[in-house]
Amino acid sequence: MVAIPVGELRVQSRSLPGEAWLTDLLSSLPVLAGSAWLASQQQRARQALAGESLPSRRQEAWRFTDASAITAIPAHRLERLAAPADLPAPAAQVLRLVLDGRGDPLEGLALPEGLERLDPAVVEALCGEALDANGATAAWPVQLNGALADQVLALRVSQPLPTVLELVSDTGDAAGVLGLRLLLVLDPGASLEVLEVHRARGASLTSVVLEAQLGRGARLRHGLLAQGQPHQPAAAADELPSSAGAAPVLLHHLAVVQDPGSELQLTAAVSGWGLARLEPMVVQRSGSAFTRLRGLQRVDGRQVVDTHSRVLFAGPEGRLDQVHKALADGAGRSVFNGAVIVPRQAQRTDAAQLSRSLLLSDRARIDTKPELEIVADDVKCAHGATVSRLQQDELFYLQSRGIAADQAARLLLRGFCEEVLAELPAPSALWQPLALLMGEEPAP
Amino acid sequence: MIRPDAPVLLEICDLRASVEEQPILKGVNLTIRAGEIHAVMGRNGSGKSTLSKVLAGHPAYRVTAGSVHYRGEDLLALLPEQRARIGLFLGFQYPVEIPGVSNLEFLRVATNARRQEQGLEELDTFAFEDLVRERLKVVQMDPAFLERSVNEGFSGGEKKRNEILQMALLDPLVAILDETDSGLDIDALRIVAGGVNQLASAANATLLITHYQRLLDVITPDYVHVMAAGQILRTGGKELALELEESGYDWVDAELERLEASAPEGLAAAQASRTPAEVG
Numbered sequence: 001m002v003a004i005p006v007g008e009l010r011v012q013s014r015s016l017p018g019e020a021w022l023t024d025l026l027s028s029l030p031v032l033a034g035s036a037w038l039a040s041q042q043q044r045a046r047q048a049l050a051g052e053s054l055p056s057r058r059q060e061a062w063r064f065t066d067a068s069a070i071t072a073i074p075a076h077r078l079e080r081l082a083a084p085a086d087l088p089a090p091a092a093q094v095l096r097l098v099l100d101g102r103g104d105p106l107e108g109l110a111l112p113e114g115l116e117r118l119d120p121a122v123v124e125a126l127c128g129e130a131l132d133a134n135g136a137t138a139a140w141p142v143q144l145n146g147a148l149a150d151q152v153l154a155l156r157v158s159q160p161l162p163t164v165l166e167l168v169s170d171t172g173d174a175a176g177v178l179g180l181r182l183l184l185v186l187d188p189g190a191s192l193e194v195l196e197v198h199r200a201r202g203a204s205l206t207s208v209v210l211e212a213q214l215g216r217g218a219r220l221r222h223g224l225l226a227q228g229q230p231h232q233p234a235a236a237a238d239e240l241p242s243s244a245g246a247a248p249v250l251l252h253h254l255a256v257v258q259d260p261g262s263e264l265q266l267t268a269a270v271s272g273w274g275l276a277r278l279e280p281m282v283v284q285r286s287g288s289a290f291t292r293l294r295g296l297q298r299v300d301g302r303q304v305v306d307t308h309s310r311v312l313f314a315g316p317e318g319r320l321d322q323v324h325k326a327l328a329d330g331a332g333r334s335v336f337n338g339a340v341i342v343p344r345q346a347q348r349t350d351a352a353q354l355s356r357s358l359l360l361s362d363r364a365r366i367d368t369k370p371e372l373e374i375v376a377d378d379v380k381c382a383h384g385a386t387v388s389r390l391q392q393d394e395l396f397y398l399q400s401r402g403i404a405a406d407q408a409a410r411l412l413l414r415g416f417c418e419e420v421l422a423e424l425p426a427p428s429a430l431w432q433p434l435a436l437l438m439g440e441e442p443a444p
Numbered sequence: 445m446i447r448p449d450a451p452v453l454l455e456i457c458d459l460r461a462s463v464e465e466q467p468i469l470k471g472v473n474l475t476i477r478a479g480e481i482h483a484v485m486g487r488n489g490s491g492k493s494t495l496s497k498v499l500a501g502h503p504a505y506r507v508t509a510g511s512v513h514y515r516g517e518d519l520l521a522l523l524p525e526q527r528a529r530i531g532l533f534l535g536f537q538y539p540v541e542i543p544g545v546s547n548l549e550f551l552r553v554a555t556n557a558r559r560q561e562q563g564l565e566e567l568d569t570f571a572f573e574d575l576v577r578e579r580l581k582v583v584q585m586d587p588a589f590l591e592r593s594v595n596e597g598f599s600g601g602e603k604k605r606n607e608i609l610q611m612a613l614l615d616p617l618v619a620i621l622d623e624t625d626s627g628l629d630i631d632a633l634r635i636v637a638g639g640v641n642q643l644a645s646a647a648n649a650t651l652l653i654t655h656y657q658r659l660l661d662v663i664t665p666d667y668v669h670v671m672a673a674g675q676i677l678r679t680g681g682k683e684l685a686l687e688l689e690e691s692g693y694d695w696v697d698a699e700l701e702r703l704e705a706s707a708p709e710g711l712a713a714a715q716a717s718r719t720p721a722e723v724g
């Protein structure tokens with residue numbers, strides 16, 4: 001047996017109180033030259049954070065989620081990211097933009113017809129609008145992102161686009177903090193498929209704020225594939241003391257405003273992060289739009305994934321179809337909070353939310369909570385939440401056909417995941433979401 | 445087909461099993477030889493499905509005494525999947541729905557697990573599709589069912605056909621079919637029973653659990669057993685099933701009482717001392 005010295009495992013175990021971590025980070029950030037507007041945005045966010053600490057479990061929105069894993073990440077911005085090495089070759093009809101927070105991802109690229117860089121004046125006018133509409137401007141992860149981001153990747157889609165837009169970040173083994181800020185504007189009648197991929201292995205924090213505006217009749221199919229540390233076996237992570245904390249962190253806000261007749265289909269698959277917090281939020285500005293949300297998250301070892309979704313119907317006749325699934329293994333913790341807000345003016349809203357969780361270990365923990373605020377009286381709002389284990393009868397049925405218990409369990413878990421993964425945009429297959437989600441070695 | 449010299453495939457001796465500390469099987473004795481077709485009948489709740497699940501290795505049931513040998517091997521020492529791989533098949537009374545798992549993929553994994561045990565080569569997706577299309581004919585099933593999730597949203601009859609399709613693919617030596625006839629319409633009953641006949645050979649054996657003569661009109665049993673209170677109370681030839689159809693199970697209570705009186709410490713003691721051939 002080979003003894004591993006504990007000191008070597010504790011990569012970046014230096015852990016600061018939240019306040020000190022934030023101070024360190026803020027003081028390490030350079031002042032932005034160039035865009036006066038963005039510099040002032042940055043300044044405002046940094047001031048808002050100064051003297052603050054990390055989100056605390058005393059706050060209702062963070063009640064189940066311990067953010068202190070963040071302090072194990074070196075408190076400085078990632079200034080130079082190596083180009084990611086092992087990305088799959090992009091599929092045909094895919095426009096891949098690699099985001100590192102520094103370089104211009106559009107440089108040297110010919111954009112297809114109907115896709116263009118948003119005019120800077122328009123960016124200044126629209127940036128922050130969707131966050132505001134969703135009441136998220138002052139949220140801690142959003143402020144952090146504002147303090148970090150030196151650029152806004154802002155794109156306008158003016159017609160149905162046959163190309164799938166792939167937005168990729170990969171911090172690899174790098175240690176530090178990365179901030180990415182994006183804005184998508186879909187003109188009336190435009191449509192777009194996006195596959196957003198974030199990967200990380202090292203002690204890094206990836207902060208993403210993505211705003212999207214969907215004009216009348218516009219359609220956005222958005223897939224989010226967030227894959228942390230795929231190469232570290234979860235069992236080993238489980239053995240580590242929690243202070244080892246080299247696991248990557250993801251903070252992801254997606255704020256969408258939908259005009260009537262628009263359709264949003266958002267599918268997120270998240271696994272492998274030490275801590276991941278996702279906040280997809282949607283406002284149907286005048287109702288009469290369709291929102292389809294699918295989420296799948298898996299925790300193992302000591303991982304924590306927390307999805308806080310929020311859908312607000314600000315007008316009548318909006319529809320929501322939401323399914324959120326979670327798998328909790330090891331000593332992992334999975335949190336889902338699904339807010340659906342139906343004020344008086346949102347008559348004839350039709351909303352359904354279902355949360356299905358599988359508890360795979362006695363030490364894992366699942367907290368799932370629908371949060372329905374319904375004031376309008378003529379509405380259909382269905383919701384349900386189940387937490388269960390793998391069904392003995394299903395396992396036995398497979399075993400009685402010669403399938404070994406562990407393979408049977410894998411088949412059942414795959415089935416559970418496939419229902420969500422099948423809804424990701426097609427090019428996602430190249431990223432092998434199922435294998436990575438299940439913690440299996442990806443096929444070459 | 446009864447051949448006294450045919451090899452014994454399954455030998456059950458004084459099998460007792462409980463669920464949640466409640467005894468259900470109270471001393472079952474049964475010997476099945478190659479080529480034989482056995483029917484097990486009996487009232488609701490008499491323990492027929494429990495016997496089938498214990499044989500297949502369902503974890504909810506605890507064997508408290510007795511033995512089961514499959515071709516001389518201790519069956520109870522094997523995991524459910526090992527039992528299936530060496531040729532034991534259970535057609536479920538209530539086949540389980542498994543959302544998200546494709547029927548085709550499930551059938552392929554199961555078939556390959558069995559083939560590996562048989563020393564046959566594994567079938568890739570294409571070779572398997574050929575095989576499955578051919579076996580679909582045994583139960584006259586629409587290939588569209590292969591594309592769906594295992595049993596999900598199948599009608600009662602479709603689930604039973606899917607069970608026989610699995611039997612046709614897995615090529616078992618001992619097939620236990622638990623009420624495969626229930627829920628089938630008249631045509632489907634004929635098709636499924638025809639399929640079972642087609643799969644029966646001198647080398648394998650079938651144990652049919654059923655309530656009705658109509659199945660036994662198509663599949664002629666060599667032995668008919670009546671189960672009551674967790675035991676096999678009486679064994680006869682195919683005429684016993686016809687008798688039951690006539691006269692029902694009223695005699696069972698008297699018989700149970702008689703047994704109880706002759707063996708004060710419990711039914712099973714009286715039963716355990718008899719060999720299956722002596723019973724009835």
Ligand SMILES: Nc1ncnc2c1ncn2[C@@H]1O[C@H](COP(=O)(O)OP(=O)(O)OP(=O)(O)O)[C@@H](O)[C@H]1O
Pocket residue numbers: 463464468486487488489490491492493494495504537
């Ligand atoms: N998992 C279980 N938990 C509790 N009781 C059980 C369980 N399985 C079987 N039993 C009980 O054992 C008895 C025998 O059940 P079993 O299903 O074997 O009957 P059966 O002969 O197959 O009846 P049927 O003709 O209705 O199918 C019943 O009283 C049943 O309620």
Ligand SMILES: [Mg+2]
Pocket residue numbers: 492493494537622
């Ligand atoms: Mg039964």
